[in-house]
Amino acid sequence: MYNSIAISPTDFTFASDVSALVIDCIKVLKRVSNIIYAFLLLLVLAIPIILLLILVLYLVKLLEKSYSRDVVLTSANYKEIRAEYIHIDSKMDSLKRASELKDKIKNPVLMVIGAPIFSLVRMTITRRNKIHIALTAINPPKLKNSDFKPVTESDLWNIRPEAYDYVL
Numbered sequence: 001m002y003n004s005i006a007i008s009p010t011d012f013t014f015a016s017d018v019s020a021l022v023i024d025c026i027k028v029l030k031r032v033s034n035i036i037y038a039f040l041l042l043l044v045l046a047i048p049i050i051l052l053l054i055l056v057l058y059l060v061k062l063l064e065k066s067y068s069r070d071v072v073l074t075s076a077n078y079k080e081i082r083a084e085y086i087h088i089d090s091k092m093d094s095l096k097r098a099s100e101l102k103d104k105i106k107n108p109v110l111m112v113i114g115a116p117i118f119s120l121v122r123m124t125i126t127r128r129n130k131i132h133i134a135l136t137a138i139n140p141p142k143l144k145n146s147d148f149k150p151v152t153e154s155d156l157w158n159i160r161p162e163a164y165d166y167v168l
Contacts, residue, residue: 056116063120067127071134081131088128095121 073081088095098121105111 053113053116060116060119060123064123067123071130073134073138082135085128085131085135088124088131092125092128095125099125 071081099118102114102118102121105114
């Protein structure tokens with residue numbers, strides 16, 4: 001009727017041992033591939049972050065060179081420097097909060113990531129102080145005579161004639 005092939009029990013045990021070995025090898029390969037994928041994912045995520053951090057540090061160094069110079073006021077650059085001072089002074093509250101936040105951070109990773117930001121905050125505050133010193137240096141000395149009273153810029157602006165639009 002049917003032709004049957006005789007299979008001995010040792011063939012079954014050998015086949016099951018081989019299949020168990022193959023399954024174990026597949027499990028090991030999956031673990032190794034998961035480790036490789038995790039490492040590649042870490043590289044894919046870490047390399048751009050590291051490159052971005054290096055770029056930001058480079059830009060901070062360039063900005064630090066330009067901000068470290070003393071402020072020299074002339075009639076040609078007064079408007080630009082005054083506009084810069086007004087802009088920085090309007091952001092002073094958030095800059096002070098950011099500089100206070102630096103002392104509260106204890107995590108080293110956050111400190112490394114935040115170092116360029118805190119450096120920029122420190123440079124901006126220093127720049128504002130330098131501009132403030134330069135602007136106050138050009139103000140005339142206050143007269144001691146009571147006949148003359150100095151008027152601040154904001155008071156002059158409030159009492160100006162409003163017949164036409166002013167351009168700052």
